[in-house]
Amino acid sequence: MTEPAPHMTPEQFRQHGHEVVDWIADYWSRIESFPVRSQVSPGEVRAALPPAAPERGEPVSAILADLDRVVLPGLTHWQHPGFFGYFPANTSGPSVLGDLVSAGLGVQGMSWVTSPAATELEQHVMDWFADLLGLPAAFRSTGAGGGVIQDSSSGANLVALLAALHRASRGGTVRHGVEPDRATVYVSAETHSSMEKAVRIAGLGSDAVRIVEVDENLAMRPEALAARLERDVARGYTPVLVCATVGTTSTTAVDPLAQLGPICQRYGVWLHVDAAYAGVSAVVPELRPLQDGVEWADSYTTDAHKWLLTGFDATLFWVADRAALTGALGILPEYLRNAVTDAGTVVDYRDWQIELGRRFRALKLWFVVRWYGAEGLRAHIRGHVALAQELAAWAEADERFDVVMPHPLSLVCLRPRWADGVDADVATMTLLERLDDGGQVFLTHTTVNGSAVLRVAIGSPATTRAHVERLWALLRENHDWLATDFAAAAAEREAARAAAAAVLQGPAPS
């Protein structure tokens, strides 16, 4: 006889659920006791795990013990207040709780009919966020467009491209695919790599990508875009999409939407705005001028899972004309047919994304926005921007560092100064490694105009002024220590070089 499956009963779930929530709360309380960057070597985590899956079920207490023993040492702690790397990946209590509810409900929101609340709450929350971010009326569900939660901005970039291809081909891609030798896509060298990946996935191939020149602030040059479009059209290409970035990954450069928009319109090209990190800053009215011209956008993506207190995945994606999106992605197999879909009176979000199935992600955003309120979200963003401006001011006043590139938000790029003769890139990367090895802070780097710089992305919800002060102290202390070391090595090299040159020249004439 087959044994019944040993499901966790609701009462057991209640008990263990409390234990797990306690474990998470304890983790957050003691997060500063961990080194920010994981210190394990490759293979160490797997070596601590049994080779085969357990034959017999185990108690939750054993799983929790292994979280401490195996998992925590193998984590880089993105919620640590000393985490200044990449861009942040915020989470928060309300976000986790909303996600827990979503997991507990376990509904699929692929069609309106499969759980009407999953669709309508998402539509509603997306309209709220369009309002909160000051986005154009066309993006609201009440107009021709609308918003949808995607898994990532990389995914949103792909979805935008598919919609643009659909529009440019007047629906032709759905029947006979793309025309890889004709379609062109415009980015800058600073555009996120996911856009080129989208071009490849869409079947255009990287040759379709045109890299538009940038100005001294690394922003796309409108006249260069216009010239490239002009040339491509004259040669018989079909420009499909321009990807403008608000807040580039490397330095938070901002492409000038107000100037790029009219050019896109003139050539009938889809303007996609990738504001993955920076877009959510528009909850703060005084930061909205960065996105002036956003009303020209055909589509727009920003990640609540980076800087807006919502756990991955929560990409907010809007289109001005939903027909292009659903035209590209809509498909209706018989088994999904139902009366309301047939009547066309509802939104079926499966037609707005790559996958069919979808989680009830709106819940975590709803929890976040209701818990914090708009004023709480504004305070969160304003706090980090103010800290970044302070850090930049300290660095500008210090002879050991240069602040490179504008820093309108919460990313500051610092180029350490080194003595003549020192290989600046090697010294900068050594400084970075020393800081990250130290465990109190974690930074990453980029290159600007070919030389290495340190990126300080302030965005962890737990980061306070004291943490930024500590980072600043560590930057200076470690710079001092290394500068002496590197300068001595450079002086030794120079002395050795001079001695070798003297030997080559032979003895001085007597």
Ligand SMILES: Cc1ncc(COP(=O)(O)O)c(C=O)c1O
């Ligand atoms: C400008 C930009 N676009 C897209 C992405 C990719 O974001 P996601 O991780 O949501 O795919 C990033 C990530 O940092 C980004 O900075």
